Amino acid sequence: MLKSKFAGTGLLLRTYLRRDWLRILFWFLGLAGLMVGAAGKFDTLYGDAKALASITTTLKTPAMVSMFGPFPDAKTYTSGLVYAAMMMVFMGLFTAMMNIYFAVKNSRAEEDTGVSELISAHAVGRWSQLLAATLEIVLINVLIGAVEAVGLQAAGMTGANMEGNWLFGMGLAAFGIMFAAFSLLCAQIVSSGRSATMLSYGVLGILYVARMATDVKNPDLSWYTIFGWIEKFDIYRNNNWGPLFLMLGLALIVFIIAFAIAATRDVGSGILPQGKGRRGASPLLRGPFGLIARLERMSTIVWLVALFGLGASYGSIFANIGDLLKSNPTMAKVLGSAATASANRTIVLSFAGTLAIIFAVTATVPALLTMLRLNSDEKKGYLEQLHARGISRLHLYSAHLVYAVLIGTAALVLGVLGMALAGNATMDRAIALSRFMRAVYGYWPALMLVIGFAALLAGALPRFQSLVWILPIYGVFSLYIGKLLDLPEWAGKLTPFGWINNVPTAQVDWGAAGWMTAAALVMMVLGYICYRQRDLKIN
Amino acid sequence: MTEPVVNIQHLQKNFGSFHALKDITLDVQPGEVFGFIGPNGAGKSTTIRTLLGILKASGGSARIFGMDVWKDAVAIHKRIAYVPGDVYLWPNLSGGEAIDLFLRLSGQKHSARTDELIKLFDLDVRKKCRSYSKGNRQKVALIAAFSTQADLYIFDEPTSGLDPLMEEIFQKQVLALKDAGKSVLLSSHILSEVERMCDRIGIIRAGEIVETGSLADMRKLSRTNITVQTKDALDSVSQLPAVHGFTPDAKVANKASFAVDSEELDGVIAALGKLTIVSLQSTPPTLEDLFLRYYNQKGDEGDAQK
Numbered sequence: 112m113l114k115s116k117f118a119g120t121g122l123l124l125r126t127y128l129r130r131d132w133l134r135i136l137f138w139f140l141g142l143a144g145l146m147v148g149a150a151g152k153f154d155t156l157y158g159d160a161k162a163l164a165s166i167t168t169t170l171k172t173p174a175m176v177s178m179f180g181p182f183p184d185a186k187t188y189t190s191g192l193v194y195a196a197m198m199m200v201f202m203g204l205f206t207a208m209m210n211i212y213f214a215v216k217n218s219r220a221e222e223d224t225g226v227s228e229l230i231s232a233h234a235v236g237r238w239s240q241l242l243a244a245t246l247e248i249v250l251i252n253v254l255i256g257a258v259e260a261v262g263l264q265a266a267g268m269t270g271a272n273m274e275g276n277w278l279f280g281m282g283l284a285a286f287g288i289m290f291a292a293f294s295l296l297c298a299q300i301v302s303s304g305r306s307a308t309m310l311s312y313g314v315l316g317i318l319y320v321a322r323m324a325t326d327v328k329n330p331d332l333s334w335y336t337i338f339g340w341i342e343k344f345d346i347y348r349n350n351n352w353g354p355l356f357l358m359l360g361l362a363l364i365v366f367i368i369a370f371a372i373a374a375t376r377d378v379g380s381g382i383l384p385q386g387k388g389r390r391g392a393s394p395l396l397r398g399p400f401g402l403i404a405r406l407e408r409m410s411t412i413v414w415l416v417a418l419f420g421l422g423a424s425y426g427s428i429f430a431n432i433g434d435l436l437k438s439n440p441t442m443a444k445v446l447g448s449a450a451t452a453s454a455n456r457t458i459v460l461s462f463a464g465t466l467a468i469i470f471a472v473t474a475t476v477p478a479l480l481t482m483l484r485l486n487s488d489e490k491k492g493y494l495e496q497l498h499a500r501g502i503s504r505l506h507l508y509s510a511h512l513v514y515a516v517l518i519g520t521a522a523l524v525l526g527v528l529g530m531a532l533a534g535n536a537t538m539d540r541a542i543a544l545s546r547f548m549r550a551v552y553g554y555w556p557a558l559m560l561v562i563g564f565a566a567l568l569a570g571a572l573p574r575f576q577s578l579v580w581i582l583p584i585y586g587v588f589s590l591y592i593g594k595l596l597d598l599p600e601w602a603g604k605l606t607p608f609g610w611i612n613n614v615p616t617a618q619v620d621w622g623a624a625g626w627m628t629a630a631a632l633v634m635m636v637l638g639y640i641c642y643r644q645r646d647l648k649i650n
Numbered sequence: 651m652t653e654p655v656v657n658i659q660h661l662q663k664n665f666g667s668f669h670a671l672k673d674i675t676l677d678v679q680p681g682e683v684f685g686f687i688g689p690n691g692a693g694k695s696t697t698i699r700t701l702l703g704i705l706k707a708s709g710g711s712a713r714i715f716g717m718d719v720w721k722d723a724v725a726i727h728k729r730i731a732y733v734p735g736d737v738y739l740w741p742n743l744s745g746g747e748a749i750d751l752f753l754r755l756s757g758q759k760h761s762a763r764t765d766e767l768i769k770l771f772d773l774d775v776r777k778k779c780r781s782y783s784k785g786n787r788q789k790v791a792l793i794a795a796f797s798t799q800a801d802l803y804i805f806d807e808p809t810s811g812l813d814p815l816m817e818e819i820f821q822k823q824v825l826a827l828k829d830a831g832k833s834v835l836l837s838s839h840i841l842s843e844v845e846r847m848c849d850r851i852g853i854i855r856a857g858e859i860v861e862t863g864s865l866a867d868m869r870k871l872s873r874t875n876i877t878v879q880t881k882d883a884l885d886s887v888s889q890l891p892a893v894h895g896f897t898p899d900a901k902v903a904n905k906a907s908f909a910v911d912s913e914e915l916d917g918v919i920a921a922l923g924k925l926t927i928v929s930l931q932s933t934p935p936t937l938e939d940l941f942l943r944y945y946n947q948k949g950d951e952g953d954a955q956k
Contacts, residue, residue, distance in 0.1 A: 392748075501727045
């Protein structure tokens with residue numbers, strides 16, 4: 112009986128692996144490569160006591176804790192210990208992203224395209240597709256985890272030990288499997304791949320931000336944030352395996368719930384009820400722009416609220432970050448109260464600059480999603496009806512572009528605004544809003560350049576348009592940890608986000624802003640010229 | 651002579667090294683229903699997409715209302731209505747929203763006619779497009795098209811997802827357009843549909859138009875099926891060059907079925923008369939026969955796309 116529910120799982124698993132091997136390889140090289148590459152550099156970067164002391168002071172500041180997790184108190188620090196403290200949360204974030212990608216792709220997205228229906232019609236069990244997807248994900252995580260462990264072993268950092276290396280690799284694997292379970296559950300609840308991805312990222316975002324808040328205020332509370340479990344391995348010191356079992360246990364429970372829902376729901380639908388739609392269109396729905404706005408309505412609201420929330424949650428720890436008295440009492444004593452206040456202000460502004468990059472990169476995501484719809488909707492056949500009516504290509508192209516620019520800009524503004532408002536609410540000495548807004552003016556041209564690049568790709572090379580995602584992904588990587596890994600300066604300049612000067616601490620460089628915006632406009636126009644020339648249907 | 655509504659001259663379209671359209675020449679006259687028939691992959695949809703300016707022609711010319719389909723696409727599109735064979739709609743819009751949107755994009759309004767059509771096609775407009783079947787999605791596009799005031803209506807296999815009742819309604823609506831003097835380009839491989847509605851047809855095969863003309867003209871060019879029983883042996887008739895697929899009846903002597911080239915019918919009947927006819931049935935060629943003839947005859951070259 113049970114066997115028949117899982118019939119054909121092995122065959123499906125092999126098919127999935129054969130189909131996905133290139134994607135798996137891509138993530139594999141990215142994650143394991145990043146981890147092992149960084150481990151190989153750490154002994155040279157933080158070999159001597161002076162470098163170690165400097166990095167530990169940096170990582171202990173609340174700003175850094177908010178991004179990388181709490182830094183352990185130890186009598187003597189080693190490069191291995193610093194590595195573990197710095198890389199864990201960061202790697203966990205990326206591992207979770209990989210798992211959301213594969214979990215949604217192999218469950219919900221498969222139903223959207225109708226492939227599931229075809230498969231279900233064969234001698235395949237009710238749970239086989241979900242089980243095959245689960246097994247594939249477990250396999251990917253364990254494999255990457257093992258390679259990471261072996262890689263750490265080979266890097267042989269000072270202070271590292273074999274148990275810690277394996278706990279690191281397997282801990283990330285367990286963390287990934289747990290997020291895959293969350294995502295598979297999300298996929299059962301909602302009724303499309305897009306919504307499943309959004310819901311999964313929502314869960315990840317909330318847990319991540321909760322961890323940030325508890326880490327800065329009281330790391331013990333991070334146990335309640337689930338994401339915080341990843342910090343509790345205490346690698347290379349106590350090598351605590353407890354959280355790993357906690358993660359696997361929770362994953363198992365969530366998997367069981369997901370399977371239970373999958374057993375009762377119809378293929379192609381979620382468990383949330385589908386409301387009735389409107390009888391006719393609202394007066395606003397009359398052209399391509401109104402159409403995009405209508406289609407993106409829900410996701411626009413979610414993105415804008417999310418950005419504001421992200422900004423506000425970072426802002427809410429400004430008081431802790433700009434508190435030199437607490438983080439470095441000796442220095443505060445030496446400086447005196449007036450100078451301390453000014454130093455606090457500098458710290459907050461520089462932290463705000465780092466955050467602005469995060470907001471700008473995040474703001475590109477909804478903008479790019481909108482811009483790339485120009486071809487993805489075409490491929491799905493949605494636009495054919497538009498072409499046959501009196502809608503010019505310019506109209507269609509510019510509607511996508513304008514909406515992309517608007518939502519990107521609004522997201523960036525709201526991120527910075529949320530940060531500024533929450534920050535000023537918690538800090539004793541508020542910083543003028545206009546000062547924070549420099550971050551918006553500073554990073555807006557970079558946002559435009561990325562959208563411009565997306566528009567150019569969408570117009571000229573529609574088949575390769577997803578390459579544009581390299582810009583934000585690399586942007587996060589190079590600016591998040593590039594400095595700590597001591598990457599050469601040019602490595603940070605590969606993305607437009609690296610071309611912006613030190614706002615809001617410094618004045619906005621209007622010259623750079625001008626030429627970057629001009630370059631973005633040129634790319635947008637070029638994209639249109641190519642779009643006008645080509646076949647719309649890409650076979 | 652009036653100017654044709656659609657005028658296609660030696661149209662070509664290549665996708666890389668693949669020649670999807672090799673040589674398409676046809677025209678649609680004002681007020682006529684033109685049937686565009688051919689098997690899957692012969693190039694019907696590619697021709698129509700080129701006409702709509704979605705694909706750019708590689709050679710030849712295509713004009714609608716005397717305007718270039720690529721350069722003047724927007725001006726042309728204001729005067730046409732189009733229903734594709736596969737209708738895809740945004741999953742989170744309701745059917746009613748989609749219909750209104752399509753009408754507004756053509757500068758039209760939701761009218762009493764629209765409501766009438768919604769009733770006629772029996773569509774629940776409040777459902778999200780996500781939950782529509784293929785046939786229901788097609789209804790959305792058909793309702794929008796039929797309630798659009800246009801000069802030319804283009805249908806690309808519009809009934810492939812409809813049930814026979816809806817197909818009937820579709821045919822009535824097309825005939826109503828015809829009565830109103832509108833021009834229609836209807837691509838299909840459902841031959842009975844074409845036979846019933848179309849004034850003229852064009853047969854497309856592997857990217858080329860192999861025949862155009864009225865059904866009556868084509869019938870002349872095709873074969874009549876004959877089943878005959880005679881007193882004398884049929885051997886002499888079976889040898890005639892105009893007789894094809896001669897199959898003697900297994901049970902009855904001197905009885906056989908065969909096809910005759912319609913132009914040569916006279917001679918064959920005369921030859922049969924000499925053998926003393928006992929019974930004779932003749933069936934005029936259906937469009938199916940015509941169609942199959944074109945495809946089987948030249949079948950060696952390969953029919954569909956590779």
